[in-house]
Amino acid sequence: xxxxxxxxxxxxxxxxxxxxxxxxxxxxxxxxxxxxxxxxxxxxxxxxxxxxxxxxxxxxxxxxxxxxxxxxxxxxxxxxxxxxxxxxxxxxxxxxxxxxxxxxxxxxxxxxxxxxxxxxxxxxxxxxxxxxxxxxxxxxxxxxx
Amino acid sequence: xxxxxxxxxxxxxxxxxxxxxxxxxxxxxxxxxxxxxxxxxxxxxxxxxxxxxxxxxxxxxxxxxxxxxxxxxxxxxxxxxxxxxxxxxxxxxxx
Numbered sequence: 001x002x003x004x005x006x007x008x009x010x011x012x013x014x015x016x017x018x019x020x021x022x023x024x025x026x027x028x029x030x031x032x033x034x035x036x037x038x039x040x041x042x043x044x045x046x047x048x049x050x051x052x053x054x055x056x057x058x059x060x061x062x063x064x065x066x067x068x069x070x071x072x073x074x075x076x077x078x079x080x081x082x083x084x085x086x087x088x089x090x091x092x093x094x095x096x097x098x099x100x101x102x103x104x105x106x107x108x109x110x111x112x113x114x115x116x117x118x119x120x121x122x123x124x125x126x127x128x129x130x131x132x133x134x135x136x137x138x139x140x141x142x143x144x145x
Numbered sequence: 146x147x148x149x150x151x152x153x154x155x156x157x158x159x160x161x162x163x164x165x166x167x168x169x170x171x172x173x174x175x176x177x178x179x180x181x182x183x184x185x186x187x188x189x190x191x192x193x194x195x196x197x198x199x200x201x202x203x204x205x206x207x208x209x210x211x212x213x214x215x216x217x218x219x220x221x222x223x224x225x226x227x228x229x230x231x232x233x234x235x236x237x238x239x240x
Binding site for chain 1: 147148149150151152153154158159160161162164165166169171172173174178179180181182183184185186187188189190191192193194195196197198199200201202203204205206207208210211212213214215216218220221222223224226228235236237238239240
């Protein structure tokens with residue numbers, strides 16, 4: 001979750017979960033009820049409150065981060081048909097296509113708040129993926145292929 | 146026990162891909178999405194629900210400034226093989 005100065009465009013805050021020693025990237029466990037998925041799989045809502053993160057200020061900057069928290073409310077609504085994705089075992093395990101899935105292109109809207117020492121923020125209305133990308137679906141990789 | 150990371154990734158130590166429409170470049174970070182056949186999850190040995198969203202908008206800081214905001218936010222729920230080799234079920238947020 002990145003904040004940029006409007007004038008200079010400088011990347012000034014990067015709230016993320018960090019990287020485990022194993023290499024697991026920005027991924028944190030949440031309560032099962034934090035993610036609700038509709039029965040048809042075409043609508044999902046993620047609610048996370050006061051997740052512990054770090055503000056590393058700018059990705060790859062090498063600057064030491066500072067502890068912080070973020071809360072997120074994110075909704076996904078599928079807009080497209082279900083399509084097959086991934087190449088499975090036809091590619092090596094380090095290939096980006098090393099999975100099989102059935103996904104729908106989606107639109108997503110979100111509300112965020114965050115804080116760290118001496119700074120906090122709240123997202124304004126209108127945060128969305130309307131001009132970027134979102135998708136949702138079911139997939140399998142690794143030993144599940 | 147936590148899951149294992151996917152073995153591939155954008156760079157050494159960065160075990161994540163940028164899935165999505167390859168005509169899209171995120172406006173603030175300049176990240177170019179890699180295509181539709183790109184794994185959204187960060188978890189290896191995973192079977193379940195995945196969702197990814199690259200949001201754009203603004204936020205107001207406690208300093209009174211209006212910042213431009215960009216996210217790479219994901220969520221995963223399903224079965225996985227944990228780092229101790231056991232098969233487990235979990236729900237995850239990628240923030």
